[in-house]
Amino acid sequence: MSQTDLLRFATAGSVDDGKSTLIGRLLYDSKQIFEDQLEAIEKTSLDRGDEYVDLALLTDGLRAEREQGITIDVAYRYFSTPKRKFIIADSPGHIQHTRNMITGCSTADLVLVLVDARNGITEQTKRHAFIASLLRISHLVVCINKMDLVGWSKERFQEIRAELETFVTRLQIPDITFIPISALQGDNVVDRSTAMPWYEGASLLHHLEDVHIASDRNLIDLRFPVQLVMRPRSQQLHDYRGYAGQVASGILGVGDEVMVLPSGFVSKVEGIEFYDQELEQAFPPMSVIIRLADDLDISRGDMLCRPHNKPYISQDLSATVCWMSEKPLEEGTKLAIKHNTAWGKALVHEIRYRLDINTLHRDESAKELGLNDIGRISFRTTVPLFYDEYRVNKATGSFVLVDEQTQVTVAAGMLLTHT
Amino acid sequence: MNYTLSHLEALEAEAIYVIREVVAEFERPCLLFSGGKDSAVLLHLAVKACWPGQLPFPVLHIDTGHNFPEVLDFRDRRVAELGVRLVVGSVQDAIDNGEVTEDKTPGASRNRLQTHSLIEAIARNRFDAVFGGGRRDEEKARAKERVFSHRDEFGQWDPRRQRPELWNLYNGRYRKGEHFRIFPLSNWTELDIWQYIENESIELPGIYFAHEREVFRKGQMLLALTPYTQPDPANPEEEVHTASVRYRTVGDMTCTSPVLSTAKTIEEVIQEISTTRISERGATRADDKFSEAAMEDRKREGYF
Numbered sequence: 001m002s003q004t005d006l007l008r009f010a011t012a013g014s015v016d017d018g019k020s021t022l023i024g025r026l027l028y029d030s031k032q033i034f035e036d037q038l039e040a041i042e043k044t045s046l047d048r049g050d051e052y053v054d055l056a057l058l059t060d061g062l063r064a065e066r067e068q069g070i071t072i073d074v075a076y077r078y079f080s081t082p083k084r085k086f087i088i089a090d091s092p093g094h095i096q097h098t099r100n101m102i103t104g105c106s107t108a109d110l111v112l113v114l115v116d117a118r119n120g121i122t123e124q125t126k127r128h129a130f131i132a133s134l135l136r137i138s139h140l141v142v143c144i145n146k147m148d149l150v151g152w153s154k155e156r157f158q159e160i161r162a163e164l165e166t167f168v169t170r171l172q173i174p175d176i177t178f179i180p181i182s183a184l185q186g187d188n189v190v191d192r193s194t195a196m197p198w199y200e201g202a203s204l205l206h207h208l209e210d211v212h213i214a215s216d217r218n219l220i221d222l223r224f225p226v227q228l229v230m231r232p233r234s235q236q237l238h239d240y241r242g243y244a245g246q247v248a249s250g251i252l253g254v255g256d257e258v259m260v261l262p263s264g265f266v267s268k269v270e271g272i273e274f275y276d277q278e279l280e281q282a283f284p285p286m287s288v289i290i291r292l293a294d295d296l297d298i299s300r301g302d303m304l305c306r307p308h309n310k311p312y313i314s315q316d317l318s319a320t321v322c323w324m325s326e327k328p329l330e331e332g333t334k335l336a337i338k339h340n341t342a343w344g345k346a347l348v349h350e351i352r353y354r355l356d357i358n359t360l361h362r363d364e365s366a367k368e369l370g371l372n373d374i375g376r377i378s379f380r381t382t383v384p385l386f387y388d389e390y391r392v393n394k395a396t397g398s399f400v401l402v403d404e405q406t407q408v409t410v411a412a413g414m415l416l417t418h419t
Numbered sequence: 420m421n422y423t424l425s426h427l428e429a430l431e432a433e434a435i436y437v438i439r440e441v442v443a444e445f446e447r448p449c450l451l452f453s454g455g456k457d458s459a460v461l462l463h464l465a466v467k468a469c470w471p472g473q474l475p476f477p478v479l480h481i482d483t484g485h486n487f488p489e490v491l492d493f494r495d496r497r498v499a500e501l502g503v504r505l506v507v508g509s510v511q512d513a514i515d516n517g518e519v520t521e522d523k524t525p526g527a528s529r530n531r532l533q534t535h536s537l538i539e540a541i542a543r544n545r546f547d548a549v550f551g552g553g554r555r556d557e558e559k560a561r562a563k564e565r566v567f568s569h570r571d572e573f574g575q576w577d578p579r580r581q582r583p584e585l586w587n588l589y590n591g592r593y594r595k596g597e598h599f600r601i602f603p604l605s606n607w608t609e610l611d612i613w614q615y616i617e618n619e620s621i622e623l624p625g626i627y628f629a630h631e632r633e634v635f636r637k638g639q640m641l642l643a644l645t646p647y648t649q650p651d652p653a654n655p656e657e658e659v660h661t662a663s664v665r666y667r668t669v670g671d672m673t674c675t676s677p678v679l680s681t682a683k684t685i686e687e688v689i690q691e692i693s694t695t696r697i698s699e700r701g702a703t704r705a706d707d708k709f710s711e712a713a714m715e716d717r718k719r720e721g722y723f
């Protein structure tokens with residue numbers, strides 16, 4: 001297979017910070033925009049009476065949004081360079097769309113936040129940095145945009161950077177990079193800017209190509225949620241039994257001793273299979289089939305781990321959630337929960353506090369969580385979850401809650417270990 | 420060993436995970452198989468996901484009645500090789516039964532009529548999950564579509580009321596009469612598809628590779644001479660000539676155009692796409708040229 005890897009990133013910025021222009025430029029300068037697409041946006045720009053071709057139009061998806069001139073949901077864009085393929089989760093910056101940003105961040109390796117150099121750090125910027133840290137994103141890139149409108153000023157850049165740095169010391173983001181850019185003119189987007197010789201770092205694209213993400217994964221704690229039990233109904237494969245799934249974390253090798261949860265039985269890995277290949281090892285995010293030496297009763301929702309490195313197992317849980325429904329969450333609400341490959345029911349006992357994401361203040365008097373609120377809850381589930389703290393294991397520390405009447409996903413949750 | 424996957428391996432692992440989630444959680448899935456390259460890749464991934472067992476669901480083809488014979492041959496051969504059940508939803512039957520009326524004006528296609536046959540086939544077979552080969556890079560309206568894309572009881576898509584999709588925790592729960600469209604190739608681009616076809620030696624209908632064909636120009640598009648696409652004899656610009664062409668997508672013969680090409684092998688096709696400046700849809704689908712919102716409108720009604 002070709003040797004480029006994959007980087008997924010989410011973008012955030014307030015309206016008019018230049019996010020769409022920046023994405024349009026990244027696609028345009030990396031030659032991902034086709035002539036007919038350009039033709040379509042040229043026509044739209046012309047019809048609207050714009051003075052220039054609005055690259056931002058490239059990323060405006062649906063008609064309703066085009067008519068209102070805003071982006072209202074998460075949209076995905078793709079571009080690649082010889083080094084990497086990139087997937088952008090483009091989520092809008094409006095306050096009411098915290099949920100979209102969380103959705104975009106949930107699969108991201110990196111978050112790119114835009115700041116208008118004239119306005120500097122805003123409440124929005126802080127909110128975005130906070131959400132990135134909440135979702136345990138290891139890499140934050142802050143693009144200070146519209147540098148052309150502040151005379152390419154080094155002092156302005158440093159001032160904005162210092163302000164955000166003070167704020168983010170309260171968050172846990174291991175890697176933060178600041179890049180001064182002009183999305184409109186292309187400075188420091190793909191090529192280094194000649195207008196800002198004082199900036200010695202890489203252009204945005206080069207930074208995205210080089211940022212090291214491989215060590216962000218948890219390769220220590222083996223967790224293999226069983227997705228499907230493979231028991232082919234054929235004469236030839238009569239005795240075949242394999243457990244299909246995606247390695248959530250850790251490394252699994254043939255011959256390894258594994259424990260099955262919830263039963264607690266221990267067995268050995270006899271084979272790791274992927275279609276016509278027999279593998280020696282499997283690691284995240286590989287989708288494989290595991291065969292064990294012993295015939296055990298295992299079903300979807302069970303988990304393989306190491307006998308001496310087990311996840312937490314509990315029905316009484318505590319989590320940070322983002323509420324995503326118009327109907328508020330109240331204490332006593334019953335919901336369906338999906339965690340790993342298992343569904344269960346959850347009863348919300350207590351709303352411990354609601355977090356003000358601008359001040360990070362905890363309101364412990366809160367009795368409900370409304371749309372886009374983030375808060376801490378305690379709940380009990382019908383079946384025990386095999387989980388880790390989200391902080392150390394995103395795959396086994398995350399869950400979603402679903403309203404059983406409408407079947408709609410109403411919350412994203414991140415598990416904590418202390419109740 | 421550095422324990423990282425290439426981008427194609429990562430996309431493959433993700434697609435297989437999605438397919439297995441559907442097999443585990445839905446009662447009556449099916450896979451849309453047109454014989455085109457995306458559906459050939461999708462079928463290949465489904466086979467890999469379900470290995471060593473047989474595909475536990477049928478494949479569904481919405482037949483416009485204007486298919487390329489090479490593509491139908493390919494479809495039937497793959498179905499026979501895999502021993503899967505083929506369900507056909509026929510647009511021609513729907514027209515003959517008076518369920519839909521065909522627009523007979525020149526240049527009209529049966530593309531829109533497919534929606535009726537698709538929704539009808541889903542209801543008749545009570546399919547609750549329909550795998551499609553749609554990719555988010557194809558078109559702007561698709562860029563926001565979920566991997567598990569909910570459809571109401573009329574088969575319609577409501578882009579403003581999509582469920583949030585977080586991590587890899589897909590929510591495929593539905594109420595009676597509703598269903599899901601499932602897009603395991605959401606994050607693939609056209610180039611990814613071709614590189615994967617090359618790596619996995621996936622067979623495709625011959626019309627994806629350069630061949631000689633009688634063609635004519637209609638406006639900006641190139642069209643093949645077929646029973647359904649004929650030049651205007653009075654228009655000298657539409658003169659029929661032979662050219663070396665290939666197809667980038669295969670759909671209804673009336674609205675799928677070939678592109679001039681000499682790419683006879685997968686490697687040559689990849690070379691060609693890496694340098695092309697026209698999108699797949701723009702180059703080959705007359706139906707999307709009508710308006711920028713054409714695809715979105717069709718998708719809302721329940722199109723693929």
Ligand SMILES: Nc1nc2c(ncn2[C@@H]2O[C@H](COP(=O)(O)OP(=O)(O)O)[C@@H](O)[C@H]2O)c(=O)[nH]1
Pocket residue numbers: 013014015016017018019020021022056145146147148149181182183184185
């Ligand atoms: N001068 C200048 N204007 C910019 C720059 N980037 C974006 N803009 C303009 O700022 C406005 C908002 O940009 P847009 O990309 O639509 O912002 P979004 O709401 O964040 O997507 C548009 O008029 C852009 O042309 C920049 O680097 N310099």
